Amino acid sequence: MQRGPTSFDIAALAGVSQPTVSRALSGSPSVSEATRARVLAAAEELHYKVNKNASGLRRQQSRTLAVLFFDEELPEGAELNPLYLSLLGPMVKHCAECGYDLLISIQQLSSDWHVDYEDSRKADGIILLGYGDYIEYLPKLEKLIARGTHFVRWGSGDESQIGTTVSSDNDQGGFDATSHLLSKGRRKIAFIGSADPGCPEFLERWRGYCRALRAARIEPDDSLRVDSGPSEREGREALEKLLERGTEFDAIFAVSDVAAIGAMHALQAIGRGVPEVAVVGFDDIPAASLSSPPLTTVAQDPRQAAEALIDTLIMAIEGGSPPNRVLPVKLTVRQSSG
């Protein structure tokens, strides 16, 4: 392995000492402008880059953040949640802007992730992404806090007081989606998703749904609610279950785009068209605009979410006490709702 130039090489070329190089490059005010200029020129000439390992070792930090995806289904080659994937690009980008690197990891909830990262000094802080059972990883969150590890979670903000979270305004999203369907004259709006507190995000969307109905003086009808996960298959099966039940419905609000698309497929399979049955999803994944008909959905802004996660985490690392953040959502109307 050929070795690059060190700060000593720069020092020699610039005619100063190594510490001066370090100071000059890190912007210390105690270096004169003339010296700094010479050092920068020398560094440029030799293509010098600070050695991250040495720097990290000395300052006891890595200037790296870790993203941990939780995805129980991954062993079977399943895809990561599209929403998280769409966060990835913006996260990387914003991280770079803030002077941090981003390390990605995919974990099973059951593994020992909670000790892996800070322990090996790979990352200064952790971003946790994952649907999945909130309850199940609660004890591990407590351990993280006990160790003083900095972390931010994507999820529901109001349900628990553990750790800092960034989330979309799920309640408002559910409200907007439902209000939109009501404004189209729909009255029998099925809800595909779960009101299980293990998935606080879905629960909030359900609450928003109920709130919108009540605002229109309609009492939520449990027979219009089908418990379902967020996958295409589950969305399809949820709709089939609804049909078996025999409950009439003229619209569907699904807690994820993928489930909404699954429901549309099931509808089309039995000859009920969309938007005769109006459909609204949640997330605005790339496939939403590619479906037929294109899906009306509640968009979460991935860039904004990514930046909020990064900013919040960095604030925590640098000693602040960042508040939870709830990000606005935006109803994106396409053809599936008429």
Add this chain to the structure above:
Amino acid sequence: MQRGPTSFDIAALAGVSQPTVSRALSGSPSVSEATRARVLAAAEELHYKVNKNASGLRRQQSRTLAVLFFDEELPEGAELNPLYLSLLGPMVKHCAECGYDLLISIQQLSSDWHVDYEDSRKADGIILLGYGDYIEYLPKLEKLIARGTHFVRWGSGDESQIGTTVSSDNDQGGFDATSHLLSKGRRKIAFIGSADPGCPEFLERWRGYCRALRAARIEPDDSLRVDSGPSEREGREALEKLLERGTEFDAIFAVSDVAAIGAMHALQAIGRGVPEVAVVGFDDIPAASLSSPPLTTVAQDPRQAAEALIDTLIMAIEGGSPPNRVLPVKLTVRQSSG
């Protein structure tokens, strides 16, 4: 920042010296089994993890690989290429299995990415992902080679001799897709994509397309070829161009799923159904199975591709001279081709 235990702490607890701890943990044969067991127990007890910075500094390597995405459109908040995103999960996973970390970065082709990574010792090697103009970054590849940086590229293997590549069998994919359409009785198969050598992958698919036609004693007809990029809009526009041209066609082979879906939308907009016009795409992105009708496509296996990239790169890092690899593709027949 609370500091974790060091190898000295383990040494004290196990009653040995620090070097012995290091050797025991790295599996050196010159440590007796009894000692190794004691060390491991002590390490376990204190939740000891090797400090990556110190270890990397000492051994002059990071045990980290970097993935560089190239995406010119990203500044506008566009999405990363779905195919690359689907590589990400499997790459992270396989990296972990091989004992490496994965660092993600998104770059503009124009930036100085070629000096950033190895220079700062952040990564032992680089994986380059990106459609985009191969010609444009050729000089930078040459610089990478000159510096002795290890890297692997995703792309076309046969077009250039620069660097090691891993690619799908694009030619065979084009052949299979076209043969499939021919077997369905189609004779006027439009090709949406580009035969520009700046995109060697598309060129190879075009060649496979021609090969299949000739095998059926049909001479490729240039008026059936529309130059197009891989986006939904470009696919739609390509089809509109084809219609303006007035050339008859009964099938479409598009070089990307997204373009294929765009073409389907354009078809549906003018009332020509799918699969009356049969459509085949390329990539098998998640949205392919969600479209209406579900899209027949040439699937590239993301897991296999990811593992090939990682394995090839690690082989290069560890001193080998890995060969280029061409991965098999698989035609996935769905409803869009009849």
Add this chain to the structure above:
DNA sequence: ATCACCTATACATACGTATTCAGAAGGGAC
């Protein structure tokens, strides 16, 4: 019993940076 030899461990050191502390050079006030 002496020596050679092998095994298992300890000692010393290097990796490249950032920081504390001390000191040199220069300027102003008396």
Add this chain to the structure above:
DNA sequence: GTCCCTTCTGAATACGTATGTATAGGTGAT
């Protein structure tokens, strides 16, 4: 001209690991 103060730079050192070299303890042969 002396003294002090400010501004800048250099010397020394610590971060935690891995490894080359030295050494202790044991075994077997002569």
